[in-house]
Amino acid sequence: MSSVRYVFAFEEADSKNKMLLGGKGANLAEMTQMGLNVPPGFTITTEGCLAYLEHNSLPDGLMDEVRAHMRELEKKTGKGFGERSNPLLVSVRSGSAMSMPGMMDTILNLGLNPETLQGLIAKTGNPRFGYDAYRRFIQLFGKIALGLPDELFDQAMERVKHRVGAVHDVDLKAEDLKDLASDFLAIIAERTGRAFPTNPYEQLEIAVQAVFRSWMGKRAVDYRRQFKITKDMANGTAVNVCTMVFGNMGNDSATGVGFTRNPGTGTNEAYGEYLVNAQGEDVVAGIRTPKPIAEMKNEMPELHPQLLELRRKLEAHYKEVQDYEFTIEKGRLYCLQTRNGKMNARAMVITSVEMVEEGVISKEQALLRVNPGQLEQLLVPQLPANFKGEALATGLPASPGAASGKIVFDADTAELRGKLGERIILVREETKPEDIHGFFAAQGILTSRGGKTSHAAVVARGMGKPCVSGCDAIQIDVRERRAKIGDTLLAEGDVITINGSTGNVYAGEIPTVEAEFFEELGTLLAWADKSATVKVFANADTPTDAGRARKFGAMGIGLCRTERMFNDTDRLPIVQDMILAESVEDRQKALDRLLPIQRGDFKGIFKAMVGLPVTIRLLDPPIHEFLPTAAQLEFEIAHLRNMKRAVRSMGELPETLKLLDPELHERYIETIDGLTTSLGKYQESPRVDALLAKKEAMLHKVHVLTEVNPMLGHRGVRLGITYPEIYAMQIQAILEAAAECVKEGVEVYPEIMVPQVCTVEELKRVKALVDKAQLGVETHYGVKLKFKFGSMIEVVRACMRAARLAEIAEFFSFGTNDLTQATFSFSREDAENKFLPFYNENNILRDNPFEVLDVKGVGRLMQMAVQLGRQTRPDLKVGICGEHGGHPEAIRFCHYVKLNYVSCSGPRVPIARLAAAQAKLRESQYDERIFV
Numbered sequence: 001m002s003s004v005r006y007v008f009a010f011e012e013a014d015s016k017n018k019m020l021l022g023g024k025g026a027n028l029a030e031m032t033q034m035g036l037n038v039p040p041g042f043t044i045t046t047e048g049c050l051a052y053l054e055h056n057s058l059p060d061g062l063m064d065e066v067r068a069h070m071r072e073l074e075k076k077t078g079k080g081f082g083e084r085s086n087p088l089l090v091s092v093r094s095g096s097a098m099s100m101p102g103m104m105d106t107i108l109n110l111g112l113n114p115e116t117l118q119g120l121i122a123k124t125g126n127p128r129f130g131y132d133a134y135r136r137f138i139q140l141f142g143k144i145a146l147g148l149p150d151e152l153f154d155q156a157m158e159r160v161k162h163r164v165g166a167v168h169d170v171d172l173k174a175e176d177l178k179d180l181a182s183d184f185l186a187i188i189a190e191r192t193g194r195a196f197p198t199n200p201y202e203q204l205e206i207a208v209q210a211v212f213r214s215w216m217g218k219r220a221v222d223y224r225r226q227f228k229i230t231k232d233m234a235n236g237t238a239v240n241v242c243t244m245v246f247g248n249m250g251n252d253s254a255t256g257v258g259f260t261r262n263p264g265t266g267t268n269e270a271y272g273e274y275l276v277n278a279q280g281e282d283v284v285a286g287i288r289t290p291k292p293i294a295e296m297k298n299e300m301p302e303l304h305p306q307l308l309e310l311r312r313k314l315e316a317h318y319k320e321v322q323d324y325e326f327t328i329e330k331g332r333l334y335c336l337q338t339r340n341g342k343m344n345a346r347a348m349v350i351t352s353v354e355m356v357e358e359g360v361i362s363k364e365q366a367l368l369r370v371n372p373g374q375l376e377q378l379l380v381p382q383l384p385a386n387f388k389g390e391a392l393a394t395g396l397p398a399s400p401g402a403a404s405g406k407i408v409f410d411a412d413t414a415e416l417r418g419k420l421g422e423r424i425i426l427v428r429e430e431t432k433p434e435d436i437h438g439f440f441a442a443q444g445i446l447t448s449r450g451g452k453t454s455h456a457a458v459v460a461r462g463m464g465k466p467c468v469s470g471c472d473a474i475q476i477d478v479r480e481r482r483a484k485i486g487d488t489l490l491a492e493g494d495v496i497t498i499n500g501s502t503g504n505v506y507a508g509e510i511p512t513v514e515a516e517f518f519e520e521l522g523t524l525l526a527w528a529d530k531s532a533t534v535k536v537f538a539n540a541d542t543p544t545d546a547g548r549a550r551k552f553g554a555m556g557i558g559l560c561r562t563e564r565m566f567n568d569t570d571r572l573p574i575v576q577d578m579i580l581a582e583s584v585e586d587r588q589k590a591l592d593r594l595l596p597i598q599r600g601d602f603k604g605i606f607k608a609m610v611g612l613p614v615t616i617r618l619l620d621p622p623i624h625e626f627l628p629t630a631a632q633l634e635f636e637i638a639h640l641r642n643m644k645r646a647v648r649s650m651g652e653l654p655e656t657l658k659l660l661d662p663e664l665h666e667r668y669i670e671t672i673d674g675l676t677t678s679l680g681k682y683q684e685s686p687r688v689d690a691l692l693a694k695k696e697a698m699l700h701k702v703h704v705l706t707e708v709n710p711m712l713g714h715r716g717v718r719l720g721i722t723y724p725e726i727y728a729m730q731i732q733a734i735l736e737a738a739a740e741c742v743k744e745g746v747e748v749y750p751e752i753m754v755p756q757v758c759t760v761e762e763l764k765r766v767k768a769l770v771d772k773a774q775l776g777v778e779t780h781y782g783v784k785l786k787f788k789f790g791s792m793i794e795v796v797r798a799c800m801r802a803a804r805l806a807e808i809a810e811f812f813s814f815g816t817n818d819l820t821q822a823t824f825s826f827s828r829e830d831a832e833n834k835f836l837p838f839y840n841e842n843n844i845l846r847d848n849p850f851e852v853l854d855v856k857g858v859g860r861l862m863q864m865a866v867q868l869g870r871q872t873r874p875d876l877k878v879g880i881c882g883e884h885g886g887h888p889e890a891i892r893f894c895h896y897v898k899l900n901y902v903s904c905s906g907p908r909v910p911i912a913r914l915a916a917a918q919a920k921l922r923e924s925q926y927d928e929r930i931f932v
C-alpha cells in the first residue's frame with residue numbers, strides 16, 4: 001500500500017487546499033463542514049491525477065481507498081453499491097484548482113446495471129424514472145468515459161422519438177426509454193467491440209481514469225493556454241464522487257441552478273431557474289426551458305422558503321454572491337455545488353456597493369472583488385437609448401452589450417473568419433464546451449435554445465461578450481448554412497446585430513454607442529480614489545477628449561500629443577509651409593500663423609481640465625511625417641506634367657481625327673474645340689507651374705529629410721534643438737494660453753514636457769527657451785505664471801542619467817512605448833508583424849512587451865530612474881504615459897516603484913482608478929521578487 005493518501009471524504013478534507021482537491025472538491029468539503037445538506041461523497045485528489053498521467057495507470061492503493069470510501073458511503077446512505085434491492089448510485093465529475101467552465105460533463109447514475117436498475121424501479125415504483133436514469137447513465141458514460149460522439153446517442157434518441165411520435169424527451173414512456181437504453185448499449189458494444197461494463201467498480205474505475213485523462217485532452221489544454229493557467233495555478237484534476245440524489249422522482253422533486261443575486265443586474269433577489277421532475281443536465285443543456293425561481297413560491301410553496309434559507313446561508317458564509325446547484329428529492333432540498341458567481345461588470349459593481357451597504361463586506365473587500373479589466377464591459381458598446389428598430393426576434397437577454405457581425409454557424413468557421421479580422425456572431429442551436437474557440441473569435445453569441453444559465457449564457461457572460469440565448473423563433477439549418485426567422489432567410493455571412501441586454505436580434509448592422517456611468521460605479525470608484533495613492537491621468541489631445549476623460553474621472557492630462565493638432569486639415573498646409581521654408585524668416589512666418597491656432601487648442605484643453613494639471617508634450621515625430629510620401633508626390637508630379645503635355649497635344653486632335661474618321665470629327669468637333677479652349681489655359685498656367693514647383697520642392701524636401709531609422713533619427717527634442725523656433729512657438733502658445741486663462745480667472749496647471757531627452761544639455765537648451773518666453777508673456781499679460789517643466793523618459797540613457805536630468809526637470813513621465821522599443825531594440829511594427837508572435841508561442845517571451853509592461857527589463861530601468869531622479873529632487877513628480885499606463889498589472893508595478901500618476905486613454909481611466917486602489921490594498925503582497 002502506498003503511503004500517499006489519495007481519497008478524502010467531504011467531511012474530513014481540508015477545504016482550503018484547492019490545489020489538492022480542486023475547486024469543486026474543496027467546496028463540497030466546505031459546504032459539508034458548514035452544515036449544508038450536501039449528498040455524501042469523497043474526492044480523489046489531483047495528486048492521484050498526476051500519478052496516473054505519469055504512469056498511465058492508477059497508482060497503487062488508489063482503488064483500495066476508493067473501495068473503502070464507497071463502503072463508508074454505503075453505511076451513510078444505507079444503500080449498497082451494486083446491490084439489487086437498494087442500489088447506491090453516484091455521480092462522477094472533474095474539478096481542478098481553477099474553474100474551467102464546462103470543461104467536462106458529469107457522469108450521472110453510475111452503478112446502474114440491469115440488476116440494480118430493477119432495484120431502483122422497485123424502490124421508487126417508477127419504471128419510467130428507472131429507465132430514464134439508466135439511459136442517461138449509458139449515454140454519459142459512453143460519451144465521457146468511453147469517448148464516443150454525442151451524435152450517436154442524439155440520433156438514436158431522435159429515432160425513438162420519431163417512431164413513437166414524441167415531441168419532447170419527457171413525452172417518452174418507460175417502454176420507449178427501455179428501448180432507447182438497449183439501443184445505446186448496442187451502439188456502445190458495436191463501437192467499442194466490448195459489452196458495456198456491468199460491474200459498478202469497473203464502471204467507477206473506468207470513469208475515474210477518463211476524468212484524469214481529460215486533463216490532457218485538447219479542450220482542457222486549449223483552455224489553459226487561452227487563459228494562461230499555469231501549473232502553479234492548477235495542476236491536474238481531482239475527481240468528485242458523490243451520492244446521487246434525484247430531481248426526477250416525481251412532482252415533489254426538482255432540479256435547478258441559482259444565483260444568490262441577479263447576475264445580470266446585480267439586484268438582491270433569489271435568481272435562477274428550476275425544472276420540476278428533471279435532472280440537472282436538463283437545465284444546463286437547455287433541453288427543456290426552465291422556470292424562474294420566483295415561480296417556485298406557487299408551484300412548490302413548502303420548498304421555496306428552504307431555498308431562500310439556503311441562499312441566505314451561502315452569502316453569510318462566503319461573503320460573495322454564489323452560483324449554486326440544487327436538487328430536491330422527494331421534498332428534501334440538497335445543495336450540490338456552489339461557487340462564486342460570475343457576473344457581468346455592472347452586476348459586480350452593484351453587488352459590491354450593496355453588500356458594503358448591507359454590512360456583508362468592507363469597502364476594501366468590495367474594491368478587491370471587482371476585476372478592473374471587467375469594467376471594460378461597462379464601456380462596452382450599447383445600442384443608442386432612442387433606437388427603435390424592429391427586432392427580427394427576441395430571445396433571452398443572457399449577457400449584456402450589443403454587437404454586430406456576420407452570421408457564422410459553427411465554431412471552426414468563426415475561428416477561421418475571426419482570424420481574418422471579420423466581425424462574427426456565432427449562431428447555434430445551443431453551444432457546448434467544444435465550441436469555446438468560436439466564443440473567442442466571436443463578437444457575440446446567439447442561440448435558439450437554452451436559458452440564461454445555459455452554456456452559451458454562462459461562457460459569454462464570463463467573457464463579457466453579448467449573448468442572446470433561447471431565441472426559439474430562429475430555425476437553424478447548419479447543414480445548409482442558413483437560418484430562418486419568420487419569413488426572413490439568413491445565410492452565413494449576412495450581418496445581424498444582437499442586443500444581449502434586451503434579447504433582441506436585428507437584421508443588418510446597427511451603430512452602437514458608448515455606455516454611461518451609473519451611480520454605483522461612481523460610488524465604487526470614489527472609494528477607489530480614496531484608497532489609491534497613484535493618481536490617474538488621461539492621454540488626450542483635444543478639448544473634447546479631455547472633457548470626456550474628465551467624465552471618466554481623470555485627475556489631469558498626462559500626455560497631450562501636440563503633433564495630432566498639427567495634422568488637422570486647417571493646420572497641415574501651414575505646418576508644411578514651415579517645413580518647406582528655406583530661411584529662418586520664412587519658417588517664422590509660418591510659425592506666426594500657427595501660434596494663435598495652438599494657443600486656442602491649449603486654452604480649450606486648459607478650460608476642459610480647469611483646476612487640474614495638463615501635461616503638454618512639445619513636438620515629437622520626425623517632421624517628414626507631415627509631408628506626403630515621396631511616392632505620392634512623384635505620382636502627383638507625373639500627373640501634372642502629363643496634363644500639360646496632353647493639353648498641348650489636344651490642339652492637334654481635330655486634324656488627326658479628320659484624317660482618321662471624318663464622320664466622328666464632324667460629330668465631336670465642337671466639343672473638342674470647346675474642351676481644347678478651356679484646357680488651353682493650363683498649358684502655360686502660372687497656377688499649374690506654381691503647384692508643380694511646390695510639389696517638386698516638397699519632393700526635394702522629402703528626400704532631404706529621408707532617414708534610415710526615422711524613429712531613432714531627427715525627432716523629439718533633437719528637432720527642438722535644431723529648429724528652436726518650432727519649440728519656441730509651442731512654448732509661447734502654451735504660456736500665452738495659460739496667461740489668458742489666468743486673466744479670465746480659469747485655474748490652470750500647465751506642465752511642459754520634452755520628448756526623447758537623453759542628456760541634461762538638451763533640457764537646459766529647451767529650458768532657456770521657456771525662461772525667455774515666460775519673461776515675455778508675464779510682462780505682456782501682467783500675470784505670474786505657475787507651471788512645471790519636465791522630461792519624458794523614453795530612452796535608456798535618460799534612465800541612466802536620471803539624476804542629472806532631475807536637476808532641470810521638475811517631473812518625469814515614462815514613455816514606455818518608446819522605452820520598450822529602446823530596451824529590447826525591437827521596432828514595434830517589425831516585431832509584432834514578424835517575430836513576436838513566434839516568440840510568444842514558443843515561450844521565448846511570455847508576453848508582448850508592448851502590451852504587457854516588461855517589469856524585469858523596462859520596469860527595472862524605471863525603478864532605477866525614479867530612485868536616481870529623487871536623489872537629486874526628492875519631490876520629483878513621476879508618471880507613466882505609455883500605453884501600459886492603463887493596464888492593471890503595470891499600474892500595480894507603478895504603485896510599487898512609487899509613481900505619482902499613471903496616464904492612459906480616457907475610456908481606460910475607470911479601470912486604472914480601480915487598479916490603482918487594488919495596487920495599494922495589495923501592496924504587501926508585492927516585492928522585489930517581481931524582478932527575478
Ligand code: PEP
Pocket residue numbers: 559561620794814815816817818819881882883
Ligand atoms: C511613449 O513612447 O510611450 C509615448 C507616450 O510616446 P509616443 O507613443 O507618442 O511615442
Ligand code: MG
Pocket residue numbers: 794815817818
Ligand atoms: Mg514616445
